[in-house]
Amino acid sequence: MTAEPPAAPPAPAGPPLHVRPARDADVAAIVPLLLRLKRLNEEFDPLLKVREDADARAGEILRAQVADPKAVLLVAEGAGNDRDKVVGFVRAIVRERPFYVPQQEGVIVDIYLLPLYRRRSAGEYLLAEASRALKAKGAGVVTAEFPAQNEIAGRFYAKRGFRPMTAIHARPL
Amino acid sequence: MAESAPAPTPAARLPRRRVSRSEAAADRLREGQTEALGQRAVELARFYAGKVETVPKVPVRSLHDFSLWYTPGIAEVSRAIHRDPDLAFELTGRWNTVAIVTDGSRVLGLGDIGPRAALPVMEGKALLFKFLGGVDAVPLPVQVGSPDAFLSAVESIAPAFGGVNLEDIASPKCFGILEELSQRLEIPVWHDDQLGTAAATVAGLVNALTVTGRDVREIRTVLLGAGAANLATARLLLALGQSPERLSLVDQHGILDAERDDVDELSIRHPWKYRLALKTNGGGRTGGLAEAVAGADVIVAASTPVPGTLRPEHVRAMAPQGIVFALANPVPEIWPEVARAAGAAVVATGRSDFPNQVNNSLVFPAVFRGVLDxxxxxxxxxxxLAAARELARGAERKGLSPHHILPTMEEAEVFPHVAAAVASQAVALGIARRRHSHDEFLERARQLMARPARLVRALARARLTEPMPRAPAKPRRFRA
Structure with a gap:
């Protein structure tokens, strides 16, 4: 995945989104979205079963991410009646690659949009904004993590120039 | 149509106990009748041991004729089809033969009883195909382990058929199977539990809207149950001009809405329902049936065969002159008299013993007659939609009323018109291998659809079919 991240497309024509870096005050609104995503991941693999304390952990992790200069946490706000409402987010980190070039990898860990805001290029717009933020932090490649069985996510990324690079295989111990 | 809840009708103020008591008695009577029909069906199944058989359609004057019907003469027919595969529709019975394919995963209201137990139902369907549509139908319950295996099975038999009727396949896999087979095959594929029910429902609704002076573009509609029939009904209604914002679907988890907690899961497990969740229920109503029906013009219930699933208070909460389709079989979600007493102007059910029967048999024989022709x-x-509209016109020709929004099965003159409308639509869409005029299709359909009844009478007169035994039936005597 050495290709340049795609150029930011125009803001979607459907319900317009406003994407900006998350603040501490946004964490409470992001937590339920993050948990929805994790519960969806649970559908794909029992090894992705959501912990009982996930709710509490989510708040801590997101707050730490807001303060972390190597992390990207963006929120998408809606429009009209949903103005100022967080309708999606993307969480990413910049990871060091000691043996490869590019040396910095921007990893999209979580990306989620409320169903009403999907399609109409909204996800693409959010992904492009995240890629731009990761590039600004030094990432030369952008990767995305998602459950292997999530074919919809696989198609979403493939349509935007992503391809499988490394694979993670698991078995319970 | 008005969004506000109507004032209670006089009927709604009837003493509740009186209604319940008569209802309980009616329930017991109907249950008894259903049980008696079941016992009789088993006796007759034992007596006749199957409902259809293969009968030659060519003369066999002597065994020498087989050199034409079979080898060596037949080889030339095969060569011709090998050169031009579409000749199979001219030189063999493919033009008039459909496969009735099921995996037995959702048979009637019986659930996943498997392909063997599904066979009597498929045989019955084959009989209906022949008797009502003049279509030769082959019952084909298949034992498969996955939807992919089902697709492969149907794909592998398709060369013998002019169409495929999918039957009694569980939701939601039935949606993907229909979509995929429609892509892969070069013949029409129909899933009767989706399309047959939806077409009959839409035909009835078109006339119910006329009877109550409504415009489809303005109605608020609630679909109770989000299975095969209602998801197809939703799609057809939207194609007719129903506003998606004014359409709500209600399933076991409540009103289907983009904000519902299980919507992410639906995107993976049930994308057909997911797509409707995103586009319907404008205004984001939440809750269950009670919240959905407030001010609704139309309720189409295709859910659980339990009376009381729809209650009088649901009907009373609708806009005045509500339209109620209670389609669960054998027991509708609300009895027609109860719905009418609560203020419904038009009531339809799936049963033949009430007016306005929404019956797949009004649709599938004529649809297949049309696409095959x-x-x-x-x-x-x-x-x-062409079939639904023509069916609606058929009822209209006899005069519309709250008790006559659909043709009955006795109004058989309607069905060739439906077939001709279907065939003409296929020509208009450029998907017909044979292009005739509407009148030619109509005449052909009339002939082909009238023939089976003559055939059945002739076989009975010649004692080639056994007369119906009086109950209780005795074992069938062997006839050479």
């Missing part, structure tokens, strides 16, 4: 390559929604 046109040698159609596919079954797009435009064809289904």
């Amino acid at each position: 046109a040698r159609a390559r596919a079954m797009p929604d435009e064809i289904v």
